[in-house]
Amino acid sequence: MAYSFPVEVLEHIFSFIDSDNDRNAVSLVCKSWYEIERWCRRKIFIGNCYAVTPRIMIRRFPELRSVSLKGKPHFADFNLVPEGWGGYVDPWVLAMGRAYPFLEELRLKRMVVSDEALEMVSKSFKNFKVLVLSSCEGFTTDGLASIAANCRNLRELDLRESDVEDLGGNWLSCFPESCTSLVSLNISCLGSDWSLQSLSALERLVGRSPNLRRLRLNRAVPLDKLANLLRRAPQLVELGTGTFSSELRPDVFSNLSGAFSGCKELKALSGFWDAVPSHLPAVYTICSGLTSLNLSDANIQSSDLVKLISECQNLQRLWVFDYIEDSGLEALAESCKNLQELRVFPSDPYAMEPNVTLTEQGLVAVSEGCPKLESVLYFCRQFTNNALFTIAKNRPNLTRFRLCIIEPRTPDYITLEPLDAGFGAIVQNCKELRRLSLSGLLTDRVFEHIGTHAKKLEMLSIAFAGDSDLGLYHVLSGCKSLRKLEIRDCPFGDKALLANAAKLETMRSLWMSSCLVSFEACKLLGQKMPRLNVEVIDERGPPDSRPESYPVEKLYIYRSVAGPRLDMPAFVWTMDEELALRLS
């Protein structure tokens, strides 16, 4: 371009561009834009930590302030990924410690984090502000102590659902008295056994954090301490209580009720471990302002649930156990017209017989009564095609639909047919559907529907479904927007996979476990597609100790510019040219 804007002007313009996709587009315009953009990019999201190396990231983006990384595949949440598979953050922290002294934010999901890494984070980045560890593991509260002690400007410490070795609450005392910058503290995953000292350290910390907006406590915080905490933080917007049971004493109740009514900005509530129903009315004063209610840790029964929920007319998100039952969901559909997201978890998933009356009726009722409903996660024991037709018809605005019928391969309980047509209606009507999880009895037909209609689908989870490779073929060849595909216990094999090898480079990852993909096909794929890492995960021993045609236990394929990784444990093999030569 003969005449173009000065670099400073372009940089200034680019600074208004936040979305990753837009930034990527900008960098493709021409070489100079690529150069300018890479120097002024401040935030990066890496959906698979093995798709790229720290060195590549640092080389291209020398001035990042915020890094988000994801490690293990989603099915690791359900123990399908053997421990030791990988997802270590330490090499990243080491490299970033040297390259990004001004790093402010680190957000990790499903990664293995060591105490040493946390210590390094706390000492390498002088202006560190935000640490989010979502479903991470490998560290103890000692690592948290380093963060508390050294990060002078810490704003967010969020340990959501991480698996932390809790050595007690003493680490809270490591926050210096001068630390008053906290905005968000989520320690709900920590233990239930803390000393009084730890509890008072927590109280003092909360007391000196005037900007604290989000506080999620762990089970160790007893109910009689909650009132004190609330009085010190009436500006809270989100609260996760500690344990919600105690002796039924009128003074505890009125103290708590008073404390809650002081929190006029409260929008989200969670926690409620061991909740005693008679204490629930303590929160009634703030219910009308609530937009988010998470009762998925509380064993509250239907009638008490209904009483609570009917106070929350502005609810947008509800997470609850199936104790709510169909009747409770009908009440929900009546009272909460702004509901956008519903998650219903099973209280007794391994029981042979249902312990509650939660059926397809409940979800149908909500789909009828809540016009803004767009995100559903529903565990139940029976469903029908008709119910799915109705839901699809009522709610074409669904973007996330995850249905889990607990017993695999359960047919429509009235017609005994597969649920192909029902899910077909969902993908056909819900044109904005981005995420779908299937269950029940399903043939290849459902995949034909999905391949034909689910053009915006980005993530698909399949279990115990399909008859043949045709099913997988439909998905891989039809779903244009597919990024993540995870499959378990389906009769999908080599043919569909090999025929759609190129598709895999357009996706983030593919997981297949207990399917029928042979070792031979894995080798072929790995050899021919150098920009894919084809990982065979097999705890039965080296795959070449069995005939090549035998299916591998687990297969994880992801695109990568980093080449095969070097930190694999003994039960993981990356298929590539080298390996093929060695094994031939």
Next chain:
Amino acid sequence: MSEDFPSALSLSSTISTDEASNGVLNFKETELRLGLPGSESPERNLRNGFLNFKDFSSGFNEDFSKAVDGSETWRFCASSTHEASTMEKLPPSTNCLQLKETRTPAARDRMVGWPPIRSFRKNTLVSSSAIMEDDEGKSGLECLYVKVSMDGAPYLRKVDLRSFRNYDELSTALKKMFDPLASVTLFSLQIICSVQCCSNGVSGHLVNLLHVLTYEDKEGDWMLVGDVPWEIFTHSCKKLRIMKGAEATGLGI
């Protein structure tokens, strides 16, 4: 990276009847030729380092239907309207079903990761039901994940104690987990006799080479696994550790 793909990838499998009877995948001697994208289409189009997917999809679809012509069992067409008629031509997928059935666990035991619920959610339920147990006489915990570490192994594992019925099953599972190659057998619940060590008889200093399974109970004490009845063990075990024999002194070895 070579720009020349072979003209087609062939995956031919001939499986003996022995293997078939074991319920393994049975592709009755079908030679299948599958074309990878780019094999017969114009050479890969790389612009700015990014693949142009459009060039691929047309290329490989043609190639795929060509490649599968003449095959007995498989016949795909690029367009979905043909799917219905072609599916009838497919033989019933008895092979896949057969395989499915053999893969279904014999008893109705719990499958790993099903239903898809996070462990932390399960352990919440566990603790609550443990509280309610006394009142209702419920038969007990549904599942209980405990961490297992092994001295010298870099990685922690997790096991669901409820998925085993006795010490033998636990021992077998742990052995598979930590010693999948079974190359050096250094394992048993009480005292081990490894194949190599045994040849010289077990002597005092050989205890150092052996591993012992221990657990941390609710009081925080480390005990040898196997001393108490199984049910009591599952209720009191918080963590498992496979210790080197030398470190297990004081536990009664």
